[in-house]
Structures are given as C-alpha cells and as structure tokens.
Amino acid sequence: xxxPTLNELISGMQRTIMxxxxxxxTSPYAQGQAMSAIGMLTHAAAALESAPAYDAAExxxxxxxxxxxxxxxxxxxxxxxxxxxxxARATRAGAKTPPDRSAMExxxxxxxxxxALGHIDESVARHVRGYIRRxxxxxxQLLGGSLPSG
Amino acid sequence: MPHASEHQxxxxxxxxxxxxxxxxxxDLEWSExxxxxxxxxxxxxxxxxxxxxxxxxxxxxxxxxxxxxxLKVPEPLFLxxxxxxxxxxxFIMHRAAGQTGMGAFPAAEADSTRTKVxxxxxxxxxxxxxxxxxxxxxxxxxxxxxLDDPARIQAAHWNEIYERDRLGEHYPILTAAFxxxxxxxxxxxxxxIVHGDYRSGNYLYDENGIIxxxxxEMAHLGDPMEDLGWASMMFWGREEFAGGLMERxxxxxxxxxxxxxxxxxxxLFFYQVLGNAKMAVICLTGIRDFVERRTSxxxxxxxxxxxxxxxxxxxxxxxxx
Numbered sequence: 001x002x003x004p005t006l007n008e009l010i011s012g013m014q015r016t017i018m019x020x021x022x023x024x025x026t027s028p029y030a031q032g033q034a035m036s037a038i039g040m041l042t043h044a045a046a047a048l049e050s051a052p053a054y055d056a057a058e059x060x061x062x063x064x065x066x067x068x069x070x071x072x073x074x075x076x077x078x079x080x081x082x083x084x085x086x087x088a089r090a091t092r093a094g095a096k097t098p099p100d101r102s103a104m105e106x107x108x109x110x111x112x113x114x115x116a117l118g119h120i121d122e123s124v125a126r127h128v129r130g131y132i133r134r135x136x137x138x139x140x141q142l143l144g145g146s147l148p149s150g
Numbered sequence: 151m152p153h154a155s156e157h158q159x160x161x162x163x164x165x166x167x168x169x170x171x172x173x174x175x176x177d178l179e180w181s182e183x184x185x186x187x188x189x190x191x192x193x194x195x196x197x198x199x200x201x202x203x204x205x206x207x208x209x210x211x212x213x214x215x216x217x218x219x220x221l222k223v224p225e226p227l228f229l230x231x232x233x234x235x236x237x238x239x240x241f242i243m244h245r246a247a248g249q250t251g252m253g254a255f256p257a258a259e260a261d262s263t264r265t266k267v268x269x270x271x272x273x274x275x276x277x278x279x280x281x282x283x284x285x286x287x288x289x290x291x292x293x294x295x296x297l298d299d300p301a302r303i304q305a306a307h308w309n310e311i312y313e314r315d316r317l318g319e320h321y322p323i324l325t326a327a328f329x330x331x332x333x334x335x336x337x338x339x340x341x342x343i344v345h346g347d348y349r350s351g352n353y354l355y356d357e358n359g360i361i362x363x364x365x366x367e368m369a370h371l372g373d374p375m376e377d378l379g380w381a382s383m384m385f386w387g388r389e390e391f392a393g394g395l396m397e398r399x400x401x402x403x404x405x406x407x408x409x410x411x412x413x414x415x416x417x418l419f420f421y422q423v424l425g426n427a428k429m430a431v432i433c434l435t436g437i438r439d440f441v442e443r444r445t446s447x448x449x450x451x452x453x454x455x456x457x458x459x460x461x462x463x464x465x466x467x468x469x470x471x
Contacts, residue, residue, distance in 0.1 A: 028163065029163065029166055039448075040448055108322045113322075115470055116327070116469070132322065133471045143455045
C-alpha cells in the first residue's frame with residue numbers, strides 16, 4: 001500500500017492548516033476560510049468513503065422503482081402523459097453498462113412532476129413517493145453535516 | 151466630500167456574510183475644517199463569482215430609496231461603477247453597530263430581545279410594503295403589468311436559473327416544484343416593494359431590536375406574500391418558530407395587525423414553495439461557481455449540505471413523500 005494513504009494525506013492537510021497556517025492568520029475572514037477548508041477536507045474524506053455506496057444504492061433503487069412501475073402495466077400511465085415513453089427510456093438507461101444514471105434521474109423528474117401535478121393515479125404515485133423518500137434519506141445520510149461558520 | 155482632505159483608510163478587514171458580494175469593514179479618517187473626523191464604513195465589491203448575479207447599482211438605488219423613506223437601513227454613501235478604480239464596481243455605506251447571525255435568530259438570546267426583534271422585523275416589513283414604489287423612484291425595478299404577473303415572473307426567473315446552473319444534473323423534486331409553480335400561479339392583491347431576502351440572518355440587532363435590514367440585492371416589485379412566505383419558511387427556523395423569532399401562527403397574526411392586510415394562505419403557500427426552490431437554486435449557483443472556478447470561497451461547496459433539508463421541505467409541501 002502506498003503511504004501516506006489518501007485519508008492520511010487529508011488528515012495531514014487539515015493539521016497543516018490548523019497548526020501551521022491558522023496561527024499566522026490575523027484576519028477573521030481568512031481564519032473562517034481556513035476553518036471551512038478543514039471542513040471541506042472532512043467532507044471530502046467522508047464522500048470518498050460513502051459516495052460509491054450512495055451511487056450504487058441510487059442506481060439500484062432507480063432500476064427497482066422503474067421495474068415496479070413497468071410491472072403495473074401501461075393502463076396506469078395515461079397515453080397523453082408521455083410517461084410510457086419516459087418509462088421505456090428509463091428502463092433502457094438502467095440496462096446500459098454502465099447504467100445511464102442521468103437519464104434515469106431525468107425520467108424520475110418526469111414522474112415526480114406528474115405526481116406533484118396530480119396527473120397519475122395513486123398506484124404509480126406510491127412507487128414514486130417511495131423512491132423520493134428513500135432518496136432523501138440517503139442524501140441526509142451522505143450529507144449529514146452542517147454549514148461551517150466561515 | 152468636497153471639503154475633505156487627507157483621506158485615510160484604517161483597520162481594513164474583509165468580513166464574512168453577504169455572500170453575494172465581497173464585504174469589507176474599515177474606518178475612513180479625513181480632515182475637514184481643521185478637524186480630524188472618522189466614520190465606520192462598509193465596502194461591498196462585486197465578486198468574481200458567488201451566490202447571486204445581481205446589479206450593484208440597482209442594490210445601491212434601493213438602499214438609498216429605503217433610507218430616504220426612513221426604513222432601518224445602513225446609509226448608502228458612494229457608488230463606483232468604474233471597474234478601473236478597484237478592479238470591480240463597488241459601493242460604500244455606513245457601518246451600523248449590532249450583531250447578526252447566519253440563519254434563525256439565536257436560541258441563546260434573551261426572550262426580551264427576541265420579542266423586540268420579532269416586532270421590529272414585522273414593523274419594518276409593514277413599512278416596506280406600505281411604500282409606493284413610484285414615489286420612491288423605484289420603477290427601475292420593473293413594475294409587473296398585472297396582478298397575476300409577479301408569481302409567473304418569479305417562478306420563471308428562478309426556473310431559468312435552475313436550468314442554467316444545475317450542471318447537467320437532474321433534481322426530480324426541484325423539477326417537479328417548478329412545474330407545480332408554473333401550473334398553480336397565484337394572483338397578488340397589490341404590487342409592493344419586495345426585499346427578496348427578508349429573513350433572520352439579514353439584519354443587525356441589539357437588545358433594543360433591529361438596527362438595520364441588510365442585503366437588498368434581490369429587491370424587486372411583486373406580491374407582499376413573497377417576503378412573508380420567505381421569512382417564515384421552515385428552512386430559516388425549524389420547528390414552530392418562524393425565523394427563530396416567534397411561533398408561526400402568532401407571527402402571521404402580528405403581520406396582519408401591523409399591515410392591516412390579511413395573510414392569504416394560498417399565496418403564502420405558493421411563495422413558500424417558491425422560496426424553498428429559490429434557495430435550492432441559489433445553492434446550485436454557488437456550487438456551479440465553485441466548480442467552474444469563478445469563486446474560491448470555501449463556504450460554497452458546503453451549500454450542497456443544505457439541499458436535503460430544502461428538497462425535503464419541498465417534497466413535503468408537494469406531497470412527494
């Protein structure tokens with residue numbers, strides 16, 4: 001293994017800012033920025049560790065949600081809404097290697113819009129709401145932090 | 151300052167806050183009539199990037215109009231649009247005393263201070279909304295042509311910025327929110343001057359109440375429910391306290407007493423949805439400017455951390471969860 005590791009480097013950068021740079025800074029603004037930079041490094045370290053699992057869970061959930069919508073059948077998606085085509089595109093995007101996450105999220109945006117506007121029936125809306133609830137929970141877990149005071 | 155000479159800038163320091171501009175505090179010392187005089191000042195210079203793309207001349211003119219009208223604002227003093235003077239346009243205003251916070255009114259403050267600040271907050275809003283923008287010389291803000299314009303204009307404006315600054319990412323909740331706003335526009339009962347960022351965190355205060363309302367760069371003409379909706383968003387004060395100041399229903403009741411106008415719940419809700427979407431878009435703008443190297447402000451990447459709360463509030467409002 002190469003040393004220092006990425007985490008050791010990040011931790012070292014934080015100590016450099018805190019112990020070598022901060023004592024030399026007299027401006028409160030510069031001190032605030034330095035503290036924010038330390039926070040940014042903490043965030044980066046956490047993201048390096050958690051982001052791959054977050055991304056994998058997102059893709060898995062999007063695929064599962066679109067699969068569930070497909071199982072409901074076309075009769076739940078009004079022809080005029082354009083959502084049948086959206087669902088077909090989302091399914092293809094999820095089957096790609098690697099999956100086209102952006103296309104799947106664009107499709108989910110179309111479904112979320114239909115739910116917000118009351119344009120689809122409850123059996124479809126239930127799946128969309130389920131995904132959004134889980135997505136928000138994952139985002140909170142990934143980004144669970146607070147704004148630095150700088 | 152035609153009779154002043156020997157100007158000296160002292161104790162210059164950059165300060166945090168007002169993230170849409172670089173903000174500097176300093177003391178100006180000068181000689182006039184044989185005497186040495188000093189005045190505490192604030193300089194606000196255009197940033198290279200940041201949260202908002204706004205016009206400093208417009209902001210200066212709004213603050214000047216508010217000062218003339220007797221609202222609690224810092225006295226605006228000088229506007230310099232020539233970028234050759236200090237790299238970018240800037241303006242200078244009086245530096246008022248007092249403290250401010252980043253968001254909700256600090257929970258640690260005395261109840262007596264909180265009560266005074268809450269009363270002043272709504273009194274100033276009532277005074278702002280009672281002003282005739284024409285008498286204030288603020289037609290420059292662009293008067294809506296009809297009472298159904300404000301909701302449509304604001305929703306379209308922030309949707310356009312969302313499309314511009316989302317860096318190609320899709321945010322299903324935000325996309326749905328803008329579609330909902332477009333499909334459910336409300337009609338105002340009158341056109342008033344809207345501060346555009348009227349909330350806890352944007353005033354200076356002490357134990358006697360509010361000293362000055364700050365950050366007028368998003369001022370425009372629109373629906374009075376816009377500032378009330380923004381000020382009472384869950385985001386600025388979790389739980390039941392609007393902006394950390396006062397229980398939400400009491401806040402609305404006091405607004406009605408101070409303004410003599412009813413709180414229209416349908417319009418209030420529309421502007422709270424718009425407010426959450428707008429704040430999320432402001433975060434995306436800051437992130438984009440950081441990613442595209444227009445700003446090196448270390449606070450910008452942390453704006454991402456605000457998104458789950460804003461999107462969660464939107465999802466609740468639109469019954470997306």
